[in-house]
Amino acid sequence: MAGDGYRVGVLGATGLVGSTILELLAERDFPLAELRPLASERSAGKQIEWGSKSLTVQEVSEDSIQGLDLVLSSAGGSVSAEWTPKIVAAGATVVDNTSYWRMHDDVPLVVSEVNPDALEGHEGIVANPNCSTMQMVVALKPLYDAAGIERLVISTYQAVSGTGKAAIDALRAEARAAVGGSDVPKPEIYPHQIAFNVLAQAGSFADGDDHTDEERKLINETRKILGDPEIRVSATCVRVPVVTGHSEAVNVETREPLEPEQARELLAAAPGVTVVDDPGAGRYPMALEAAGKDDVFVGRIRRDAGNERALDLWVVSDNLRKGAATNAVQLAELLAGRGLLGNQG
Amino acid sequence: MAGDGYRVGVLGATGLVGSTILELLAERDFPLAELRPLASERSAGKQIEWGSKSLTVQEVSEDSIQGLDLVLSSAGGSVSAEWTPKIVAAGATVVDNTSYWRMHDDVPLVVSEVNPDALEGHEGIVANPNCSTMQMVVALKPLYDAAGIERLVISTYQAVSGTGKAAIDALRAEARAAVGGSDVPKPEIYPHQIAFNVLAQAGSFADGDDHTDEERKLINETRKILGDPEIRVSATCVRVPVVTGHSEAVNVETREPLEPEQARELLAAAPGVTVVDDPGAGRYPMALEAAGKDDVFVGRIRRDAGNERALDLWVVSDNLRKGAATNAVQLAELLAGRGLLGNQG
Numbered sequence: 265m266a267g268d269g270y271r272v273g274v275l276g277a278t279g280l281v282g283s284t285i286l287e288l289l290a291e292r293d294f295p296l297a298e299l300r301p302l303a304s305e306r307s308a309g310k311q312i313e314w315g316s317k318s319l320t321v322q323e324v325s326e327d328s329i330q331g332l333d334l335v336l337s338s339a340g341g342s343v344s345a346e347w348t349p350k351i352v353a354a355g356a357t358v359v360d361n362t363s364y365w366r367m368h369d370d371v372p373l374v375v376s377e378v379n380p381d382a383l384e385g386h387e388g389i390v391a392n393p394n395c396s397t398m399q400m401v402v403a404l405k406p407l408y409d410a411a412g413i414e415r416l417v418i419s420t421y422q423a424v425s426g427t428g429k430a431a432i433d434a435l436r437a438e439a440r441a442a443v444g445g446s447d448v449p450k451p452e453i454y455p456h457q458i459a460f461n462v463l464a465q466a467g468s469f470a471d472g473d474d475h476t477d478e479e480r481k482l483i484n485e486t487r488k489i490l491g492d493p494e495i496r497v498s499a500t501c502v503r504v505p506v507v508t509g510h511s512e513a514v515n516v517e518t519r520e521p522l523e524p525e526q527a528r529e530l531l532a533a534a535p536g537v538t539v540v541d542d543p544g545a546g547r548y549p550m551a552l553e554a555a556g557k558d559d560v561f562v563g564r565i566r567r568d569a570g571n572e573r574a575l576d577l578w579v580v581s582d583n584l585r586k587g588a589a590t591n592a593v594q595l596a597e598l599l600a601g602r603g604l605l606g607n608q609g
Numbered sequence: 610m611a612g613d614g615y616r617v618g619v620l621g622a623t624g625l626v627g628s629t630i631l632e633l634l635a636e637r638d639f640p641l642a643e644l645r646p647l648a649s650e651r652s653a654g655k656q657i658e659w660g661s662k663s664l665t666v667q668e669v670s671e672d673s674i675q676g677l678d679l680v681l682s683s684a685g686g687s688v689s690a691e692w693t694p695k696i697v698a699a700g701a702t703v704v705d706n707t708s709y710w711r712m713h714d715d716v717p718l719v720v721s722e723v724n725p726d727a728l729e730g731h732e733g734i735v736a737n738p739n740c741s742t743m744q745m746v747v748a749l750k751p752l753y754d755a756a757g758i759e760r761l762v763i764s765t766y767q768a769v770s771g772t773g774k775a776a777i778d779a780l781r782a783e784a785r786a787a788v789g790g791s792d793v794p795k796p797e798i799y800p801h802q803i804a805f806n807v808l809a810q811a812g813s814f815a816d817g818d819d820h821t822d823e824e825r826k827l828i829n830e831t832r833k834i835l836g837d838p839e840i841r842v843s844a845t846c847v848r849v850p851v852v853t854g855h856s857e858a859v860n861v862e863t864r865e866p867l868e869p870e871q872a873r874e875l876l877a878a879a880p881g882v883t884v885v886d887d888p889g890a891g892r893y894p895m896a897l898e899a900a901g902k903d904d905v906f907v908g909r910i911r912r913d914a915g916n917e918r919a920l921d922l923w924v925v926s927d928n929l930r931k932g933a934a935t936n937a938v939q940l941a942e943l944l945a946g947r948g949l950l951g952n953q954g
Contacts, residue, residue, distance in 0.1 A: 415915055419764035419858040421807045421847065436788050439805075443785045455891035460784075462766045462849055462856045462896055464909050464923040469889040474869070474911035476888075483914050496915030500858040500923065502766065504807055505850050511807045513764040513845040513858075524819070543821075544814040546800035551807055564809050566819035569828050570760055570841030578809040578845065 269295035273332045276339030277301030284589035285336050332356040333605045336592050352388030357606040359390050359595045366391040373488050376594035377536040378405045394481040395587030401489050402560040403579045406530040412519030415496040421504045421511040422466045426583045466501035509551025510583045517574040528565050549580035558590045614640035618677045621684030622646030629934035630681050677701040678950045681937050697733035702951040704735050704940045711736040718833050721939035722881040723750045739826040740932030746834050747905040748924045751875040757864030760841040766849045766856035767811045771928045811846035854896025855928045862919040873910050894925035903935045
């Protein structure tokens, strides 16, 4: 810590997640001696309003990464692959929001409410999980601790902001054209029109793989975070015409019996979870209500009508906040609180 | 049959499904001696353009139901409860698209490609299944015949046209306001805004039930149509901001081993099914492409990454056509072809 706070870099500061991280650092009053927005050459020199200050975006470079305690990075996999080792070598701890480091054996993949102790002994890089995984494991953790998890069948309803600002613009432009009766613009962000449509593809297909990378993340990251490679996972990741807020239908087969009412009580007591579950009164989690909030919202908690050992859940959260930025800042808080930040000069 | 065709009534002729039935009777060249649109008092007297003709909607009454061979009904459960027995007593066979008669033991629940023989011995009423069930069982039937089905975990992505014209208008009005930056109108059709949102509620909750009636239909009708009460079904029915075309993520655990490639071949050869399954090239079924077509589209056919005995499928169809009107007209064709229509004077 330098002076009265930490010297923090935000890499990818002009993106949706980066901007949300900047907001949250202010909102949560993270102790800052310096806040340095970093980005690619294209964004260098841009001014970012931050509270009463105006911050100048610096191009990420050997020079601009010096003298930092912590870098919160969300600049994409290839940028992370190149710059994360350099930033760590320069003395900072990196909380990385890309998929690049998540499955590395020596990189902890951490959700603040689920496996905070995995931060201990990190070697400079801490990975922030994928959004759809993040919100789900927050809801699953209390059930896992109580009854174990044998199998998950997950279908997602993912918002376009997970893809970035351009996807939000594309959805709005398509919707505007469709309701106005004019020609819907040719899709450039997704392979097909997303407005008034549903795409059975969130993420992309690696050569010859019949699952998207998003589906693989949901399968693999869930096991790593819960520390249980035996959990069996089916995942279908779907993009829906929603701006922000991922929804998920999660079928959970537990190892030990667990009643819906027990699950509801466990979830109501769990950190980071809000139970919204009075469906007869129209109360269940919704993307529109979750957007802008930090919690994971869980509802439709019920016995699977076809399996006495399974529960059905509906899990919704803001994919930019708990699904990305909020957890990154929570990890920064934990790292700082536990004295685990690099370069603590 | 009277003269060169059948005397056919369409009850609920001014609704979305009724209009589609009228279209399909023309499109499929059903042999008609008379076509009589029937509806509630509110719609009586309206003119319906049908090919080069103009038909006058008649109020359903003891008089207007006389002298018919067949009535295709989609006028809602309470209308069906009242009028179906009267229409049968007047001598016509009723193909009913409401949920009212579907689970009655003496009423066959029939999908033309799945269990056409159930039409034999009907007692005047034949039930047309629920849209989300209909499209799914068309895709499941060839797999069921080959390997049996132990368990299904289903998440739906249902279009608003399943609710009726007013729901389409509401979605469009909400979307127009949202993209225009004006206040989104207060929801009147659904409990919440549907534009740019996802609702974990398709259908309604009966008192004390933790599943919607739509979810119960999917569970119960699937077993009745496949004639197998042992199939275990988990169902989460979700409304999405799509105009027409229901999508479904279906996890199928078979009783005998079944490879994805075998499933793909069985589906490619199945009546009423089109396989669209080259996800790496962006080819999978989509609501926007299915709308206006009669087939059930199946893709994303793959091994469940967590269960060697399960497959994941993505099933999409036009909920107004195969999900309702097309099957009703196909049942009419089967009934006529097999000499099973009442009042065959």
